[in-house]
Amino acid sequence: MKFTRIAPLGATLALVLAATPAMAQSDSGGVDWTGPYVGGSFGYTFQKKDNAEHLRFDTNADGNYNDVVRLSGSGADAFSRGTCGGAARGRNPGDGCNGDKDAISWMGHVGYDMQFGSLVAGVVAEGGKAYISDSVTEFSTTPHSYTMTRRIDWNGNLRARVGYTTSGGVMPYITGGLAYAKVKNSFSTTNTAANTGNAFTESNRKEDAWGWTMGGGVEAKVAPNFSIGARYLWTRYKTNDYNVNVSRGTATATNPFIITPSGTTEIGRGDKFDTQSVMATASFRF
Template structure:
């Protein structure tokens, strides 16, 4: 206990002595001018009902409207075993896993700020990787599993930011703007009776991002900080078509439909994440 108290006092004292050194007054200058930098941190996905209760959804008549049942030749629900979030580990419902809900995120950026009194406004262009991904699985009575997955390959943003500069050479700001991501989709199944054709495996997705942060100048040309952002995309378009296999079947649930095949999508088209990162910037 004494050792912990000594460590706590030492840390507090270090911070107290370091603060004046980091917060030199007018020698550091204002925030106006261009800068470049990088960030490193963690991204994670929320667990709303749309995520935890996600399932596969079907279009059996080719009208583009999903939510149709897939029935066997006797009229029973071909997907009565159910669905689960994550990647199927077998042919029957059980433990699903493999979602990359928490992953390292990193980026590089360029920006420009302008200070008016104690108000700072500017813009920033950023690009990097937020390596999250998720999947949803369905199970048919065959038995067989069907897994639709997506992952973010790389991402970028164009953001405005505005904040207040404190006398301690600290900037507190909010930020928001346009977000872009290259999303890779994939499909896996152990069904060997049907053909499966994927559409829009790689997609360019546009969304929005917003957040805020704190940045501290430690010299005229160098600053460090912490940034939080929430980013949201909609990933419409990825479709798997289950068609007739070889040899043809007159009783296969995917093909005894009005369209002669079945389109498969995910019920949740929102692909979002929270992120918190440490930043370091060089200012010109």
């Protein structure tokens, strides 16, 4: 994980937290947010449609997935038939693709707030499930399709947040921090040993994906010890551990995957996994 991407956000939040007492207003109408709380959230997690992503190839075993798989003889690009931002329904682009899956999500949380006049600053930790999947497919000239899919097994985050409470106990806030997901990867292809195809070996099917999250929301006290609200988060995970090694299998000696400098080919994909979520929240405050 590149902490340099998270550092500016963390530094900004730390500065806001440090400056909160000086910025605070003198009266919040008697509403008190200070103290620990526990609760949960329920909502929907979705992804931005990305038709620009491609599978990537390493043919010389140098760890850089920027090579071209070429046909024997002509040297033409073996994957010139295009890609789709989803899971292929068949071996040809005309067969179509199933789109990425957006779905419901839920999380439990625990946190602590400190109030300084009308300003409220705190930290919250969350963990739960987001039932989404993200696929990308490449089509070869053979013709065959090759699909990589990643799913979130469970995810969590640790966030700072800063808000402003009205005299009626309504608090809009901004939030951001560190994010984590346990990601399950999978691979499928119409190129199989049963039809004189290659052999495929997957590595790191489960991986730890770290990243950052940021967003905002609003929370309202509906009782001295109970609050409800809504929040939006945009999250980016870095997923770069999973790859698939392609060896000869039952394919011919002139197979594009094996007439390479290394004798095999590694398949990977882009390392950015972006999600967005909109959740309703409820908290019991001690």
